[in-house]
Every structure is written in C-alpha cells, then in structure tokens.
Amino acid sequence: MKIRPQVVKNTKKSQRSWRVLGIETSCDETAVSILRVQGSAVRVDKNLVSSQIPIHQMYGGVVPEVAARAHVVELIALLDQALGKTYMKRVDAIAVTHGPGLATALRVGLEAARCLAAVSGKPIVGVNHLEGHIASSWLNAANRRQWKFPLLALIVSGGHTELIFIKDFCEYSLIGQTRDDAAGEAFDKSAKLMGLPYPGGPQIARAALNGDSSAFALPRPMLHDGAFDFSFSGLKTAVRQTWEALSIDQREARRADLAASTQQAIVDVLVTKTILAAHQTKVRGVLLVGGVSANRALRERLGEAIKRDLRGVSFLPSDIRYVTDNAAMIAAAGAWHLQRGDAHDWKKMDVDPELDLF
C-alpha cells in the first residue's frame, strides 16, 4: 500500500506503548478517539462521534448540515472534549484518515491533524478508511485472541462492499468488490422503494422479522460466477418491479415479505462469496466489519456458515460499537503502522479521495 513513503523513525516492535489520537472525517461523521495500545493490550480511552453528541448545546450556534462545514465545527468541539486541558501532552502520535472519501470532508480532518503534528512534534500517520474498518474488528479483545494471519475481511457499509485478503498487519490485497452499489446502499434504496423510512438497513431488518424471506424470488447477481465481485444495482430494479406489481391494498400486507426477501437476497450473496473466498484463500479467520455488519441476519448467517463450512476458521465480527464510522478504528490502524515504524511527514501529506488500500 501507498502508506510508507517517508519512514522517519523505527521503534522496537510492539514493545512500547502508544497513546494514539485518531481523527476521522471522510464522509458524514466527525469522530475523534484516544486509544492506548501496548502489544496486544488495547484500551479505548475516548471514542467520540459527532452524531451521538449534542454539540450545538455545548458549544452554541447551529451545526451546518453540510458535510465539510459541519466537520469544521464538530471537530474542534470533539478535540476539545477528547484532549481536555492536557492537550497533546498525553498523546504520543496522531492517526488520521487521508482517503478514500469526500475531498472537502477529508481535508478538514487532515489539516487539523497536520496542525497538531506541527505544533506538538508528535509523529503522524495517514490511515486508509478501509484499513480503519478492518482494525475495528481488532478493537474487540476476543477477536484479538484469535487473530491469526492470513485473514479475510468483508467490509460492508453504505459506501463500501469489499472482500480483502490480509496477509499480515498492513498488508492487503483486494479479492473482490461491488461493481455498482454498495450493500448498504442496496438496503437503503430498496427500503425507499417499498416506502420505508431512512436509514433503510435497520428498517428492512425490522420489517423482515415478520416476513417470509422466500415469498419473492429476487435476483442474486453473480452468485455462482466463481469470482468475488458483487453487483447490487439490479436488485433495485427487481424490488421496484415487485413492489409496483402489487396492488395498493396488497402493499401494506406484503411489505414484510418483500423486506425479508430483499434482506435474504443481499445476505445470500455476501455470505456465499465470503465463504468461497475464505475457502480459496485458506484464511484462518474472517472479519465482518462496516455499518451493514450490524445487520443481525448477516451476522448470524455468516457466523453459522463459517462454523459449518470452514473448519478451524474464526469468525471475527466488529463489536457493534465500532461498526459505523468512528475514530477508534482509525487510531487502531494507526497503531499498527506506528508499531512497524511507519509515519508520514506532516509537511507532505495530502488527502486522496480515491486512495487504494493495495
């Protein structure tokens, strides 16, 4: 991956402890975290996410709804909360998301991090947002105990659907990804088509509890093509056609069935491809990370399938607290790099909206 252009220091491997300040502003959430890492011992001291904190009540004014401008207001507030009066004294290093994401949003977090690095003289490391999601699984102590390379990660969120092979810390290769819509987007847009409110994932999951998942035959694109790419955009069309074929009177009664069938179609594809990829790459554990990994049907089905089809392979889902965008996961991935001696020169850092992990 592109992260090692300027190695400025080489510390002894995993001996020292790191208190890492994590900063994440790649999309909608502004997040700040302080993480302590010493070897395999990890403690999340602070984990602040803007949408969970009434910032305008504490700091006055109105938080703009626009991503980038909101990040500016929120980031200052969260840094103040996380660092307190000791400021950077109790932080050893800074980890910040530098891509992929929205340029204007990424820039807010990166510029703040660069300033902190410049004035404090502490090392800074840029983290790929996807690597952060991978590291979210490692925040779970039970997962760390079973953490044996190589690993496979299924990253599923509103903006991402990727299968990533992990050879070692910080060594990744892409196995497969969506060619069009992300899994989370498939949930959200299908929900919208059947008249369910936003965010669609939890709404579909709730409605599906009372539905028959085999009621409607929805497509499972590329399920048996032997490759590991995904396609979810055709599902929208199928859901729409199914919904529109129902009479207005039928719709209320059949919505749960359609929700259950939609969820089943998405989960089927994700689980089947992940199991096949894990089998072929002979990994020792499978990570399930990203916002969609909160979906209970996906968690259960993938966990069961690993148990049934993959002998001796651990199932390593993120803790629910860390599935959506947060900065603890960014700090954790940053700690991996810091323990290897990776760091960036703050003077030369820039955002990369299309940053690759490979």
Next chain:
Amino acid sequence: MNSFLIKNIDEWNVFAAQLVTRLQPSMIVTLSGSLGVGKTTLVQAVARALGVKVNPRSPTFSLMRTYRTSDGSSIKRVLHVDAYRLEKSSDVLALDMDEELSEPGTVLFIEWPENLQVWMKKQTGPRLQITISIREDGAREVTMS
C-alpha cells in the same frame, strides 16, 4: 430533443458512444430518473467510451467520484456527482463543485440534479439534460436535450 430506446448493456454502450461525441469541457450533464432506472449504468458506459480505466461505482454515499480519461480527447476528467442524499441546495458548497468544474477538460455528470436547483440555475456553461424512464417491459426510454 432526441429520444432513444435502450434494451440491454450493449445498447447503453452504443448510446454512450454517441453521447461522448457531444461532450465538451466544462459541460454539465444532468441525469434525471427514478431509483434503479440506470443513471449510474449510463455513467459506467460513458466512462468505458472515454477510456476510463476504473469502473465507476455508485457515488450515492461518497457524493462525488472523479475519473481520469485516457482516450486522448478534450475530455480529461469525469466528475460523477450524486445529489440523492443532498436535501438542501446549499449542501453543494461542500463539494467544491465550482472549483472542480473549473479544472480544464472536466465534464460533470450529476444524478438527482433536482436536489441542486439553486446551484444549477447559476451555471451558464454548456449543458445536456438526460432523462431516463423505465417502460413496463423493462426497456429504458432515454431523452436528451
């Protein structure tokens, strides 16, 4: 106004090849049509026609994606914006679209332009409006003006 009927991915490619000949730097191409009608599919076909090496994916969550072309034409860069999640036109400021569009050789495709009406009204450059609808038999009707 031109109207086209599209039945499969090959016909999207044929349509995209025609569309590409009408593109010019700084042009805004608006893509209107409901969920699942094929707006991103069209951008994928356009990217192929322009020699973009990656496959455009839905920008709904990232809001904006950028692609470099490699066909040697006057179009160097494709911006793909999805305003589906933008509820207020003021949100567009966050995307820095004015600055992005001013980069030479850039053409901008916008899905859900209806959510960006205030910004759209201020734009004076060349524009193409594409509307896609879906027929009962699943074929897509595309109009361009």
